[in-house]
Amino acid sequence: xxxxxxxxxxxxxxxxxxxxxxxxxxxxxxxxxxxxxxxxxxxxxxxxxxxxxxxxxxxxxxxxxxxxxxxxxxxxxxxxxxxxxxxxxxxxxxxxxxxxxxxxxxxxxxxx
Amino acid sequence: xxxxxxxxxxxxxxxxxxxxxxxxxxxxxxxxxxxxxxxxxxxxxxxxxxxxxxxxxxxxxxxxxxxxxxxxxxxxxxxxxxxxxxxxxxxxxxxxxxxxxxxxxxxxxxxxx
Numbered sequence: 454x455x456x457x458x459x460x461x462x463x464x465x466x467x468x469x470x471x472x473x474x475x476x477x478x479x480x481x482x483x484x485x486x487x488x489x490x491x492x493x494x495x496x497x498x499x500x501x502x503x504x505x506x507x508x509x510x511x512x513x514x515x516x517x518x519x520x521x522x523x524x525x526x527x528x529x530x531x532x533x534x535x536x537x538x539x540x541x542x543x544x545x546x547x548x549x550x551x552x553x554x555x556x557x558x559x560x561x562x563x564x565x
Numbered sequence: 566x567x568x569x570x571x572x573x574x575x576x577x578x579x580x581x582x583x584x585x586x587x588x589x590x591x592x593x594x595x596x597x598x599x600x601x602x603x604x605x606x607x608x609x610x611x612x613x614x615x616x617x618x619x620x621x622x623x624x625x626x627x628x629x630x631x632x633x634x635x636x637x638x639x640x641x642x643x644x645x646x647x648x649x650x651x652x653x654x655x656x657x658x659x660x661x662x663x664x665x666x667x668x669x670x671x672x673x674x675x676x677x678x
Binding site: 457494496497498541543552554555556557558 | 569605608621657666667670672
């Protein structure tokens with residue numbers, strides 16, 4: 454079945470860049486997503502990329518997609534303490550019914 | 566703030582009881598999806614409702630059921646609660662014409678004792 458994997462933890466210094474990686478298995482995925490979850494809160498959609506693109510930039514966020522290797526990454530430039538959260542990678546594995554498959558989440562800690 | 570609201574925010578039940586969770590979708594959205602997020606894990610898709618009908622279901626038993634109303638708000642019902650049902654339950658709404666984006670509510674945290 455569909456599977457999304459992420460490393461569980463990442464720690465960076467304030468002002469550095471963070472790179473969060475994700476691998477997925479469903480080659481038919483049409484969209485891939487990054488969501489952010491702060492403690493005690495729901496999921497906030499950060500950005501998404503259509504599968505025929507290989508890069509998308511949105512202010513401090515850059516998404517890179519390597520469809521051949523089924524690898525997705527999220528780069529956060531100039532990471533701030535407010536970026537500390539859990540970041541989830543997700544794919545639509547079945548476009549009928551929008552079955553989102555989420556990874557386990559990467560906990561980003563930003564050190565002052 | 567996504568405009569998706571859920572109630573209640575927290576709930577404590579005992580094993581064997583039944584629970585109903587509610588979700589109001591963002592204005593203009595006619596599709597609601599429900600997810601279960603166990604502690605330390607990513608959300609797992611339960612089911613989706615589109616225009617009051619179930620439109621896809623994940624790997625959850627029939628004791629998880631739902632409804633969508635004419636105003637597109639939705640309920641998730643769980644019967645015969647088990648300890649493992651303790652989780653954050655998230656609903657997400659989207660528009661039938663923009664199905665690639667889902668906006669999540671803050672969730673209902675359910676504890677089953």
